[in-house]
Amino acid sequence: MAEYKLQGLSCANCAREMEEEIQKLKNGEDARVLYNSSKLIVKDDISLSQVEKILANDGATIVKDKHEHDDHNHAHTHSHSNRMLKTLIIMSAVLYFIAIFVGQWSEGIAITIFIIAAALSGYQTFIQGIKNLFRLKFNIDTLMTIALIGAFGIGEWKEGTLVAILFGINEFLEGLGMEKARSSMEALLKVAPKQATLIANGKEQIVSIETLKAGDIVLVKPGEKIPSDGIVIEGKSSVNEAAITGESMPIEKSIDESVYGGSINNEGILKISITKSYEDSSLAKILHLVEEAQETKTPTEQFINHFAKYYTPAIILIAIIVMIAPPLLGGADWGKWFYQGLAVLIVGCPCALVLSSPIAIVSGITRNARNGILIKGGVFLEQLGKIDMIAFDKTGTLTKGEPFVEVTKVFDEQFLTIAGSVEKLSSHPLAKAVMRKVEETSAPLTEATDVETLPGQGISAIVNGERYFVGNEKGLPATALSSSIQKEITALKDQGYTLITVADNEKVLGLMGITDEVRSESKQIIKELHQAGIKHTVMLTGDHQQTAKKVADKVGLSNYYANLLPDEKVQKVKELTQKGKIAMVGDGINDAPALATADLGIAMGKGTDSAIETADIVLMQDHLGKLPSAVKISKRVNQIIKLNISLALGLKLIALLLTIPGWLTLWIAILSDMGATVLVTLISLTLMIETKNKG
Known part of the structure; x- marks a missing residue:
């Protein structure tokens, strides 16, 4: 597939119509005209000259060669086009x-000036409209052309010219609104670095990141962007990772720690071993997916586009009825009624309706990114805006995924010293949790010898000439397990703790209750x-009942389900989907089946490949x-889209109702359309304003 940048793509409805025409060409069935990002995607073997002819019929042109990505130039072409239109509108006014x-002295001269003013603000529209008339293609350009010719034909020079000027303003505002949304997206895409300082054979050289x-x-020197994912070797x-994770606070990086391409090195000099070519890096995948994301059609957009196909022909039929009935x-x-019919034609513009969704969608995706x-x-x-339940x-999601000593029961002052002296020899995750606890208390450690691992139970070693056992209750010497100790063990297990016991042959020195530490922010x-409107929050876990209850109570979940195997998690998600729309949050690896089963899968993983793909x-x-x-x-995006649709249709309905008493005029008709476009654009851009202030 070949990708091209487009200039002059300022109408969402026109973009849809062009796409449909290009798809009728040979090898054009997969063609896409992407209004949000102003791009054309076609097969390599399509006739580009035929495509350009279709684009030209609607005032759009290809401005860049395929695969090039000069965002600055792209933004410039749009702003240049808008500046020219703005100048022409001012001159017309x-x-x-x-x-x-x-006109107070010479009607003939006034009519000439009116014609020049109308031509300046709408010549492109009217040239296109004449072409469409010969092709029997009825879109907004055609309708506006018929209306203007009709108005001039019955001597409404002043009103016809005003319609042309107002329509020009409408086109300018529509293009400006989408340009704002596009420029915000393009600013996001510019976080990608362009060059890197490569060290080869002991020499530094500047190279493109694609190499x-x-x-x-x-x-990577201070202030420079890290070119791709890698490991710090010196x-x-x-490092500021805001471009990747959205986190504003800098993250300290040293030798053997991983870094993301696109993040910014703050003060030190780093040597980094690249682990992925740029095209495979987290940043490249993020930018590619974000760029693609803005072009996926929502069910609402698909309905609007389908509706727009029938809306304009219906308006033409109504206009004819108004003229002759x-x-x-x-x-x-x-x-009088011919004039009313002309006004009805102008109401037939579906642009505000088609525009009700794209700007809001792009703004929402950009802000989240x-x-x-x-x-x-x-x-x-x-879909996220419709979710009422999250599982x-x-x-690793509600908890940190690391063992953590939450409770200690000390029966002998040597408890922590013995525990640390023995467990420092083990690499077991529970041993690491014990060592973190010992280090917190600064308990003195000594050398342990004659170490013996007891599979499934723990570890045994000699410390200061005496043998000690550190592990679970199964490995405790029978002579050390008194009834009082047994009660303590039972109480801790009932609370959902994993136990670590420290004992010699005669007594238990102490107990540790280990759990998976709940993240401080989870509650x-x-x-x-x-x-925010989520009615139910539930937890799905393979842990036993007591542990699950403890975590659920601690963070304030609505419900929890414990002892679930992976396939049982999937079954539980299916059951929950019967009760409402559900999103599943997991790490993107172990929970992949459940993520896929839910109405919406949400992965957390700080940019891991599996999380991005799942x-x-x-x-x-x-x-x-x-x-x-x-x-x-x-939820805000969904509310805005519903409001936009209501405004776009509501204002047009009011204008159409004015035909009943014969009150509809050309300028009221164009103002109803322009008013809808202005309101739809401004309301959608409130998300963009919030992006700048808060995002």
Whole structure:
């Protein structure tokens, strides 16, 4: 497939019509005209000259060669086009008022000036409209052309010219609104670095990031962007990862730590071993998916586009009826009702309706991307706004996924010293949790010898000439297990703790209750989700009942389900989908089946490949902190789209109702369309304003 940038693509409805025409060409069945990003995607073997002819018929042109990505030039072409239109509109408005003034002395000169003013602000529309008339293609250009010719034909020079000027303003505002949305998206895409300092054979050389491959060594100086994913092999610095994760606070990086392409090195000099070529890096995948996401059609957009196909022909039919029915059936004045019919034609413009969704969708996706939330398409953004239940995996999602000593029972002062002296010899995850606890207390350690591992039980070793056991209750010497100790063990297990015991042959020195530490932010996030309109929050976990209950109570979940195997999680998600729309949040690896089964899959994994590939939405952070924000934004987008549709149709309906008493005029008709376009654009751009202030 070949990809081209387009200039002059300022009408969402026109883009849809051009796409349909191109798809009728040989090898054009997969062609796409992407209004949101102003792009054309076609097969390599399609006749480009025929495509360009179709584009030219609607005032669009190809401005770049395929595969080039000069965002600055792309933005420039749009702004240049808008500046020219703005200048022509101002000139037309000035001439309009001059014509009114001159008309007091010379009607002929005034009419000439009116014609010039109308031509300046709408010549492209009217040239296109004439072409469409010969092709029997009825879109807004055709309707406006018929209306203007009709108005001039019955001597309505002043009103016809005003319609042309107002329509020009309408076109300008429509193009300006989408340009704002596009420029915000393009600014997001510019986070990608362009060059890198490659170290080869002991020499530094500046190279394009596209040439980097795994194993290359690059030098990143303070203030420079890291060119691709890699590992620090020399140096220490803080790194700003906001472009990837949305986190504003810098992250300290030192030797053997991973870094993301696109993040910014703050103060130190880093040598980095590249682990992925740029095209395979997290940033490249994010930018590619975000760019694709803005073009996926939501169910609402698909309905609007389908509706628009029938809306304009229906308006033409109504206009004809308005023109001929009153004079034929009621003997009304032909001139008056011909004028009314012309006004009805103008109401037939579906642009505001088609524009009701794209700007809001692009704004919502862009804002979430700035927050480190990757939404793979408008359809998923819309779906998130409809979710009323969220299911969470426990480990690594609501909890940190690391063993943590939460409770200690000390029966002998040597307890922590013995525990640390023995466990420092083990690499078991529980041993690491014990060591973190011992280090917190600064307990003195000593050398352990004659170490013996007891599979499934723990570890035994000699410390200060005496043998000690560290492990679970199964490995305790029978002589050390008194009834009081047994009660303590039972109580801790009932509370959902994993036990570590420390004992010699005669007594138990102490007990540790280990659990998976709940993330400090989890409780607040669950609260914010409920406030954002999520009715039910549930947890699905393979842990036993007591552990699940403890976590659920601690974070404030609505419900929980424990002892679930992976296939049972899938079954439980299916059951929950019968009760409402559900999103599943997991790590994108172990929970892949459940993520796929839910109405919406949300993965968290700080940019891991599996997370990006598995879910519909990816939280690029390693926590849930931005999830409530994503829910609020998606609900706001859905509200805006519904409001926009209501305004676009409502204003047109009011204008059409004015034909009943014969009050509809040309300028009221165009103002109803322009008013709808202005309101739809401004309301959608409120999301963009919030992006700049808060995103």
